[in-house]
Amino acid sequence: MTGPVEDERAVAADVPFATRAFEVIWPEAPLPPAPRWPPGSWLLLTDEHPAALGRAVALALALAETGDEALSLPQDDFGELPGFLAGRPVRGVVFLTGAPHAYHDPEDARELLRTVSSVVARLDRGVRFHLVTQARDEPGLVFLRGLIRVLACERPDLRASIVDFDARSDVDTLARELRADAPEDEVRWRHDVRYAARLTRVAPAAEVPAGPGAYVVTGGFGSLGLATARWLADHGATRIVLSGRRGGVADLPGVDVVVVAGDLAEPGVADRLIAEATAGGLALRGIVHAAGVFTEDAEAVWRARVLGTRRLHEATSESQPVWWLLCSPATALFGSPGRVAGATADAWLDAFAAWRRSRGLPAAITRVGAGQVSPAVWRPYFSAVLEEFVHHGEEPGSP
Ligand SMILES: NC(=O)c1ccc[n+]([C@@H]2O[C@H](COP(=O)([O-])OP(=O)(O)OC[C@H]3O[C@@H](n4cnc5c(N)ncnc54)[C@H](OP(=O)(O)O)[C@@H]3O)[C@@H](O)[C@H]2O)c1
Incomplete structure (x- = not known):
């Protein structure tokens, strides 16, 4: 989990990521x-x-x-x-x-x-x-x-x-x-x-394996999703499947970009994402679940976050990715007045990631602070998250 990022200084190379990351221990x-x-x-x-x-x-x-x-x-x-x-x-x-x-x-x-x-x-x-x-x-x-x-x-x-x-x-x-x-x-x-439960600083963990292979990015035309897709493209991705309810266009030179339009909560959409990613026998390396909506409409929030996650979980039962990153805001960790729908949906995601890991399935969650991250800052910031993040939520010290 990373704390709020207000401006470029917060992501400067000499600011250690570990000083900005927190987790829950028990x-x-x-x-x-x-x-x-x-x-x-x-x-x-x-x-x-x-x-x-x-x-x-x-x-x-x-x-x-x-x-x-x-x-x-x-x-x-x-x-x-x-x-x-x-x-x-x-x-x-x-x-x-x-x-x-x-x-x-x-x-x-x-x-x-x-x-x-x-x-x-x-x-x-x-x-x-x-x-x-x-x-x-x-x-x-x-x-x-x-x-x-x-x-x-x-x-x-x-x-x-x-x-x-x-x-x-x-x-x-x-x-x-x-x-x-x-x-x-x-x-x-x-x-x-x-x-x-206690909040504590988290030590940087394993690197995320990027490189050749197929990736699925939900919310792929949102600010987080697109930044992630660019990062994956820069790190040698062969194919990237981008999804959102409305679809979109992305220019990622050298990458086989596939767009799947549809509501992730609807049956069949997650299956299409995985089928497109693995078409021709390409190995599924990573999934980034960044679909989300900033609203207190609990129905919309839970559809994108919770139901979308469940659909992806079911769609990958036969072809597990090497890693799966769930993107979530900091509200589930710190709480936020008036954000019950978001905080509970993201707490569900957190618990679901732990539930998957307890069954030997990959899942990591990054809980990112502040919605005001400017595009100029977001990309290097998210790169840092992807490179250093993939800490597994609250395992360490968990009873
Ligand atoms: N950007 C930040 O500063 C920040 C900070 C902390 C946490 N986060 C979290 O990260 C997630 C993504 O943030 P963002 O800034 O990239 O948001 P964003 O720019 O609004 O993008 C969200 C994307 O999700 C898609 N989406 C929403 N509901 C969907 C559904 N049911 N099925 C499929 N796609 C759906 C949207 O596309 P359509 O509308 O076309 O479906 C959109 O492309 C959110 O959950 C947010 O809470 C973001």
Whole structure:
């Protein structure tokens, strides 16, 4: 991830890339002792999955053992939240999600996002909000961290957190986590050890193999995509397939340029990209997924980013590239007020890249700061990213 780039000095050759790149790591973060509170109340909300309902019941019993009371509200009554909370001194609102497989389809993940967002919108100041998952690395749940990062900017009063548990963790651990009221907002429990997300500088990683072969660049006529295509052409690409909904024209001397017009989220478009790239038996070396839209229209954002990524994943099941770079803005990492659609879509991408790597498939993500990068700056900047980036998101130090 690179930080904001404001002008040419920021990409001058003598500015080491490593000083501008960040990643998330997960050091151990032991739970602090719980504050000495008198018994209090918690509001437990869930999605409609039986696993979440069952865990909420068990959590209520665990909280009761510590003297606390657990209240609940069915999903149909979420509209009543403000009235329900008024006059009740609730210590925290906890939203528990069900089994990860329920959210593998991005449409289901977005529906969950709508539900959680509707809860958050109804919360008053002063109530802490906790999201509780057992995500097992499922992007359809992990992506909710994008919401938490935006809430850190938009609603700091909620002190929103996301806590992810593995299958070993019992509800007593969850009750201790809630009662500790710890400051961390992204927590993972793995094998009974607690980890918390931290931003740290990232060391430069492996070089990207460019050179002869075929490449696919989605969003190929956008500023990022075109800069990438030029960089690949300069580094000896044989064929570059450029795509966008409207298509376009690109002059890349010495390169076999193929243009595929179409919405990447539509069935068949990603397959055409891969078929064109590998026509005649040419090896597919790299994919750069730079299709995206700058808007808060969640439908458009998720189509280009999330559905587009899924289509590319499916289209490459038989012919994996050597590398696959997902381009994403910094919002998923740092949060950004008013950018829930972008931040959650890009958090999904991040989680999906990790999910692919955990299955031995190539995927790397670069999260680029600032939308104001001028064309004069962008190309050398992106070259630096491509040459030095390809760091694998948050693997190092991950539990
Ligand atoms: N440029 C920056 O400074 C910057 C900084 C940080 C992050 N980023 C991220 O990098 C990505 C690309 O940025 P950019 O500046 O190159 O954006 P851009 O100039 O707006 O280009 C985006 C490209 O994506 C294509 N596209 C959008 N939706 C699509 C879909 N559903 N299917 C296929 N193609 C689609 C667009 O072409 P059509 O409209 O013809 O489909 C366009 O060519 C974005 O996700 C952005 O958030 C950019």
